[in-house]
Amino acid sequence: QVQLVESGGGLVQPGGSLRLSCSASGSIFSLYVMGWYRQAPGKQRELVAAITSSGDTNYADSVKGRFTISRSNAKNTMYLQMNSLEPEDTAVYYCNAAHPLTLRTAWGQGTQVTVSS
Secondary structure, eight states: OOEEEEEOOEEEOTTOOEEEEEEEESSOGGGSEEEEEEEOTTSOOEEEEEEOTTOOEEEOGGGTTTEEEEEETTTTEEEEEEOSOOGGGOEEEEEEEEOTTTOOEEEOOOEEEEEOO
16 A cells, blocks of 8 residues: 655745645555645545646646646656645645555645645
């Protein structure tokens, strides 16, 4: 089973940028479909972006053109570059890994992103 650890969250002003990282261990990272989810207070967890083992990506409409998901299979790490941040992006961001055959998933502990002036 893969273990995931997020980092890179923090407080940023509107219009600013942050880069989140998700480090994986314990399994063959390159096999997994990886994703970033977020959960704001009082709201359901939602998919932000996902990337397959071959690098195909998918984004929520609300972040298209502002966020970029990427992965380095050599470093067992996934990234989320977040630009033009808005207060509505404030949430806890979670890293997710889904095995393409067994469909088992794993979650990181989450990292807080706060966009505020």
